[in-house]
Amino acid sequence: MDRREFAAGIKAGTSIAIGYFPIALTFGLLAKTTGLSLWEATAMSIFVFAGAAQYISLSLITAGVAPAVIVLNTFIVNIRHFLMTAALNEKMQPDDRWKKALYAFGITDESFSVLATQKGNKLSTAFAAGVILIAYGSWIIFTAIGHLIGANLPQFLQASMSIALYAMFVGLLVPSMRGNRKVISLALIAGLVNSFFYFTEWLSTGWAIMVSTLASAIFIEWVSRKEVKE
Amino acid sequence: MEAWYWWMVLGMAVVTYIPRAIPLTFLEGRELPESVQNILRNIPYAVLGALIFPAIFFIQENIWFGIIGAIAAFGIAFTGANVMIVVLGSIAVLAIYSIFI
Numbered sequence: 216m217d218r219r220e221f222a223a224g225i226k227a228g229t230s231i232a233i234g235y236f237p238i239a240l241t242f243g244l245l246a247k248t249t250g251l252s253l254w255e256a257t258a259m260s261i262f263v264f265a266g267a268a269q270y271i272s273l274s275l276i277t278a279g280v281a282p283a284v285i286v287l288n289t290f291i292v293n294i295r296h297f298l299m300t301a302a303l304n305e306k307m308q309p310d311d312r313w314k315k316a317l318y319a320f321g322i323t324d325e326s327f328s329v330l331a332t333q334k335g336n337k338l339s340t341a342f343a344a345g346v347i348l349i350a351y352g353s354w355i356i357f358t359a360i361g362h363l364i365g366a367n368l369p370q371f372l373q374a375s376m377s378i379a380l381y382a383m384f385v386g387l388l389v390p391s392m393r394g395n396r397k398v399i400s401l402a403l404i405a406g407l408v409n410s411f412f413y414f415t416e417w418l419s420t421g422w423a424i425m426v427s428t429l430a431s432a433i434f435i436e437w438v439s440r441k442e443v444k445e
Numbered sequence: 446m447e448a449w450y451w452w453m454v455l456g457m458a459v460v461t462y463i464p465r466a467i468p469l470t471f472l473e474g475r476e477l478p479e480s481v482q483n484i485l486r487n488i489p490y491a492v493l494g495a496l497i498f499p500a501i502f503f504i505q506e507n508i509w510f511g512i513i514g515a516i517a518a519f520g521i522a523f524t525g526a527n528v529m530i531v532v533l534g535s536i537a538v539l540a541i542y543s544i545f546i
Contacts, residue, residue, distance in 0.1 A: 230532045265461045282453035285456075293464050300467075304485075320466070378518065379535070379536060382517075385518040387493060390522070402494030436484045
């Protein structure tokens with residue numbers, strides 16, 4: 216394990232840890248009001264590590280939905296990660312399968328975004344481990360703290376911190392956008408298609424993100440091929 | 446909670462892990478067709494677009510949080526600031542805004 220790469224990963228993952236802080240805290244709090252014990256709530260964050268799916272599971276538990284349906288719903292919400300990890304695989308250095316199987320556990324929307332937008336061709340496993348560990352740590356610790364203190368942040372802080380993850384996505388996207396029409400088009404088209412699904416409610420969030428991402432990525436590849444030919 | 450809770454957590458863990466692990470392990474050492482590689486290289490920027498829009502506008506019931514937050518994030522990012530500054534700066538802008546409303 217390369218220590219410098221690992222430390223660089225920790226540094227790159229710190230903005231995820233900050234962004235997870237209010238979300239995990241609220242999850243812990245909601246889990247408590249749902250009737251989960253400290254250990255039950257924290258265990259879900261330890262074993263599942265999927266923000267949206269965990270939130271949804273709480274509301275489904277409250278609604279008395281069958282556990283099998285909750286599991287199925289979790290799968291549907293997380294199907295989009297097939298696409299992300301396939302894309303990430305192109306970016307990562309080749310390594311032993313068991314190592315990749317290990318860090319695959321920590322690929323979320325956020326860790327994917329941080330990893331996939333790094334400069335340079337092949338990312339090291341140590342770097343990925345750093346990004347994932349600090350994000351994962353924040354998710355678990357603040358779930359537990361949210362349950363323990365059983366209260367939320369002051370309203371103004373809660374409200375202002377809800378921008379954190381989106382600000383991170385913007386901060387990752389903008390440097391690549393500068394003077395790069397392709398990147399701008401990719402983000403813009405995916406955002407527009409996703410907004411369309413959002414307002415028409417034709418697809419649930421997980422599917423909408425996946426379909427709009429794929430549509431934009433394929434369309435832009437098709438357009439740039441045509442440009443090369445002409 | 447009873448035993449069903451732990452079976453559910455186990456099930457959730459498995460179905461969350463599968464989409465994360467299969468591509469990373471199965472595709473290891475495989476060369477994909479050029480066009481598929483190009484599409485996969487497009488994915489990160491498309492994902493970011495879809496993750497940001499339209500959700501950034503709906504972070505709070507009061508839509509002004511989203512609008513001001515989005516302007517702050519893009520504004521700070523365009524100055525060339527690093528990601529951490531973009532995150533902390535956007536939070537600070539919204540914290541100031543929420544004191545005034």
